[in-house]
Amino acid sequence: MQNVLLKALSRALVVLGLCGSVAHAQDRVKELAEYQGADRQVRLIEAAKKENGITVYHAYPALSNVMTAFTKKYGIKTRAWRAGSEAVLQRLITEARGNRFEVDIVQNNAPENEAAHREKLLQAVRSPLFADLIPQAVPAHGEWTGITLDVWIAAYNTSRVSEEELPKRYEDLQDPKWKGRLGIEANNHGWFGTLMAELGEERGREIFKNIVATNGISARKGHSLLTTMVASGEVPLALTVYNWNPEQMKSKGAPIKGLALKPVIAQPSTVALLKNAPNPASAILFYDFIISEEGQRILQDFSYVTTHKRLPHPLRDASLKYIDPAKAIDMQTAWLSNFDEMIVKKAK
Incomplete structure (x- = not known):
């Protein structure tokens, strides 16, 4: 009986330790994502030096070109897994429920990332670059951002x-x-x-x-x-x-x-930061890069309609009707x- 109790206590301590570790990691992600000080960029770059690159789940083929340019600029390695929009969402949910936290960034259609928001998988980012995007790109909750339409x-x-x-x-x-x-x-x-x-x-x-x-x-x-x-x-x-x-x-x-x-x-195609991102500083740098004019021009070169105000497109300027995610x-x-x-x- 004593052995059974000891085993149960041991398992409970492991679970408590895991929960504490996850909560601590989430606090760090939240702190970096919401920081808006003047030294934001410097702070992110310094923190990224201690991390191990980023893992990106995505649906867009052209995102690989953005990742290549990002690595060239910052020296931060990227690992990618690409699939259809529903498969990307399902993998996020499955891994989160299994307490497996390996992905940092997800790119997906707005409804799928809205579903990830409802599953409480995402972390809102406070980027100074949001001001350069069209209003439809930034939802009120801030947990995903439209990169293209x-x-x-x-x-x-x-x-x-x-x-x-x-x-x-x-x-x-x-x-x-x-x-x-x-x-x-x-x-x-x-x-x-x-x-x-x-x-x-x-x-x-x-x-x-x-x-x-x-x-x-x-x-x-x-x-x-x-x-x-x-x-x-x-x-x-x-x-x-x-x-x-x-x-x-x-x-x-x-x-x-x-x-x-x-x-x-x-409808917007979106990018989001995971609440349990293991490499949050690097991930936020990537987040900023893809919505920056530099990153947006890469997507524009592949005929995508970007969400950046300074990159006009005849379709974006038309009377578009947006799907509500x-x-x-x-x-x-x-x-x-x-x-x-x-x-x-x-x-x-």
Whole structure:
């Protein structure tokens, strides 16, 4: 009996020690993240010298170029793991619940990082560089920051679709001339839910019901795949690709162009600091770097719409309609169901 009690006490002490260690680490992350003194930059650089680089989980391919530039500037090594947005979020949650704290920075879509905020995984950062960003990039809680805007546009094959027949609005896609020529990304329920609200639920549903019934639509998983199919001519007109998809392929000589149909829907792609980041000073330096004009120009070079005010972009200056990340989480089930029933299940 005594041995059992001793083992239980030992386990309890280990748990208490772990909790104390985690709490201490969180205090250090919070202190560095919220510090706004004049010596902030110097303090972060000095503290980073005692750390071991940073680990970044991300969804954007181009983020590797930002990490390379960051290492070149500060001499701080970066380790990266890249996956789809949902996989990145799930790994964060799984590791946190297992008391495994190895990641410092996460880059992900706004709804996924908003979910990480709700899971209490993130730490707010008080960066002096926020003043250079558009208002939509900085939420009230401050636990993530928009680095670019994911802007959904249409894309068309210039050999298969003439400029004269291009649609000017979604209603135009009800014309029978589009029969067998339309494609859509199969997971764009957030875009669809926001679009329906902008068009008016009844009117929006009627328009897309007619489009699908009259002309059919093919649903493909992956914006890059769908863009490739437009470039090859297999899908003459795609309704939902990210704005940089056709731009990147066009720069390589593909017969493809983007087309912004109003209302144009967008959401921030974001960066966040983990509450239990093992290398917080280095991570905050990276956080600042990616939202600085220097880091933002790297993303702009890959045709991303940045959130920096001094880097203008015609799409950002348009009358964009933003997906509300919190609403996207709350409405996910309903939006998924509507999109699946109206579009995906009827896709050809």
